[in-house]
Amino acid sequence: MDNLYSFHRLSLEERTQFILGNGVLLCSRYFAGRKVFLYFTGKFYAEIWFDTRKSKVSNIIPFTTTKCLKPYLELIDINDVFKPKVD
Structure with missing residues (x-):
């Protein structure tokens, strides 16, 4: 996928x-x-x-700005980064 324009031209499926x-x-x-669900493709986030009631994807929102990551910041756990290594 070259860019977001190409991505938007695809069907939802x-x-x-x-x-x-x-x-990822x-x-x-x-x-x-x-x-x-938040994914990263290497070029953009999506x-x-x-919809859990209908068991189907209702929308996909792609973006490149990190501002859109704000709702996820409090969900990220980086405690393992600060744990000392045990050999």
Whole structure:
């Protein structure tokens, strides 16, 4: 995928398959009755919004700005970074 413009031209199903096949799952959260999965593709981030009542993807929101990562900041646990190494 060259850019976000190319990504937006894909169908919802194609975008879902691209993210699941090429992205790295970073985190998930619940918001507005949806489970939101955050992925990074190497070129952009994408949220997959999953409607748990209908068991289907309802939306995919791609972005490149780190401002959109704000809802995930309190979910990140970096405690392991500060633990001393044990050999």
